[in-house]
Amino acid sequence: xxxxxxxxxxxxxxxxxxxxxxxxxxxxxxxxxxxxxxxxxxxxxxxxxxxxxxxxxxxxxxxxxxxxxxxxxxxxxxxxxxxxxxxxxxxxx
Amino acid sequence: xxxxxxxxxxxxxxxxxxxxxxxxxxxxxxxxxxxxxxxxxxxxxxxxxxxxxxxxxxxxxxxxxxxxxxxxxxxxxxxxxxxxxxxxxxxxx
Amino acid sequence: xxxxxxxxxxxxxxxxxxxxxxxxxxxxxxxxxxxxxxxxxxxxxxxxxxxxxxxxxxxxxxxxxxxxxxxxxxxxxxxxxxxxxxxxxxxxx
Amino acid sequence: xxxxxxxxxxxxxxxxxxxxxxxxxxxxxxxxxxxxxxxxxxxxxxxxxxxxxxxxxxxxxxxxxxxxxxxxxxxxxxxxxxxxxxxxxxxxx
Numbered sequence: 001x002x003x004x005x006x007x008x009x010x011x012x013x014x015x016x017x018x019x020x021x022x023x024x025x026x027x028x029x030x031x032x033x034x035x036x037x038x039x040x041x042x043x044x045x046x047x048x049x050x051x052x053x054x055x056x057x058x059x060x061x062x063x064x065x066x067x068x069x070x071x072x073x074x075x076x077x078x079x080x081x082x083x084x085x086x087x088x089x090x091x092x093x
Numbered sequence: 094x095x096x097x098x099x100x101x102x103x104x105x106x107x108x109x110x111x112x113x114x115x116x117x118x119x120x121x122x123x124x125x126x127x128x129x130x131x132x133x134x135x136x137x138x139x140x141x142x143x144x145x146x147x148x149x150x151x152x153x154x155x156x157x158x159x160x161x162x163x164x165x166x167x168x169x170x171x172x173x174x175x176x177x178x179x180x181x182x183x184x185x186x
Numbered sequence: 187x188x189x190x191x192x193x194x195x196x197x198x199x200x201x202x203x204x205x206x207x208x209x210x211x212x213x214x215x216x217x218x219x220x221x222x223x224x225x226x227x228x229x230x231x232x233x234x235x236x237x238x239x240x241x242x243x244x245x246x247x248x249x250x251x252x253x254x255x256x257x258x259x260x261x262x263x264x265x266x267x268x269x270x271x272x273x274x275x276x277x278x279x
Numbered sequence: 280x281x282x283x284x285x286x287x288x289x290x291x292x293x294x295x296x297x298x299x300x301x302x303x304x305x306x307x308x309x310x311x312x313x314x315x316x317x318x319x320x321x322x323x324x325x326x327x328x329x330x331x332x333x334x335x336x337x338x339x340x341x342x343x344x345x346x347x348x349x350x351x352x353x354x355x356x357x358x359x360x361x362x363x364x365x366x367x368x369x370x371x372x
Contacts, residue, residue, distance in 0.1 A: 002126065004128060004131075005125065015115070015118060016119065019115050019116060019119060022111060022115050023112060026105065029108060030105060032101070033095065035095050035096045035097060035149050035157060036179050039146055039182070042183075043183055043186040045142060047186050049138060050135075050139070056135075057128070060128035064128060086133065086136075089133065090132065090136055090139075093136040093137075093140050093143070
């Protein structure tokens with residue numbers, strides 16, 4: 001199971017929009033669009049992917065991590081370290 | 094014309110790989126993959142798009158901006174301000 | 187109370203190093219150092235501050251958020267939303 | 280010489296404000312302020328440093344890089360590659 005299960009349809013809708021944006025990007029390059037316009041579109045896709053990531057992370061903390069903490073046992077710290085590593089990758093990408 | 098003209102095929106190849114990565118992301122969500130694995134993949138796509146953006150920006154500076162400077166006239170400063178605004182969007186996205 | 191209490195001395199040591207780096211940055215500008223060298227130093231300070239932020243966030247999740255979850259009651263979700271908002275600010279800064 | 284020479288006083292003023300913000304950060308940790316408030320302040324410092332970096336970069340392109348292009352010779356491409364590398368460090372930090 002995962003933390004985003006209840007919102008899965010909403011995430012799939014957002015991903016389908018992002019897939020369209022990325023295909024749009026390819027078409028911009030194919031048709032020799034101006035560099036700056038391509039860069040603007042890349043920033044937009046990055047922002048959209050980042051928003052998906054921040055949403056998934058929030059669900060992950062609220063469900064997977066919170067469940068591990070509530071269950072007690074040694075899993076909670078491990079789950080949080082794993083989440084922190086994912087946050088570090090996002091901050092640095 | 095644009096600055097990435099000579100490397101267009103290489104950029105299209107990279108975009109086609111990125112399109113595949115984004116479709117892969119959608120499939121991960123569809124098949125309920127673990128949140129952290131989805132986040133890792135999003136970071137990878139962001140890095141790949143960022144690399145395309147940095148490449149395009151370098152070509153833009155080397156061709157479009159350098160040409161505007163070499164031609165003289167008032168266009169150079171305007172071109173550089175436009176590039177700086179695109180860099181700011183990348184840094185903040 | 188806060189989540190970084192046990193590691194406070196280590197964080198203060200890192201902050202004192204960062205204060206030195208920032209004063210060094212000011213001195214670079216005062217003595218007209220080359221733009222690119224100043225930019226390199228800014229990237230280094232940003233990375234150092236980011237590392238402090240990621241450390242504090244990890245402690246926050248492991249102590250403040252985990253405590254709120256373990257206590258039960260309505261606070262856990264609120265604490266996680268607050269952490270998610272802080273993560274979003276870091277990702278975007 | 281460098282590209283930010285004419286705006287040096289303004290940059291020094293901004294740096295002195297940033298030094299104050301960083302000392303404020305240290306004091307927040309010293310006095311055990313709440314993790315999330317420390318994180319918010321770190322994001323603010325990062326944004327302020329980023330704004331300085333983007334300003335310096337714009338001056339660098341408008342003066343150092345533009346001068347190298349205008350002079351002709353082989354230096355322009357090298358200068359732009361150097362600027363692109365600095366931009367990549369900023370985007371990734």
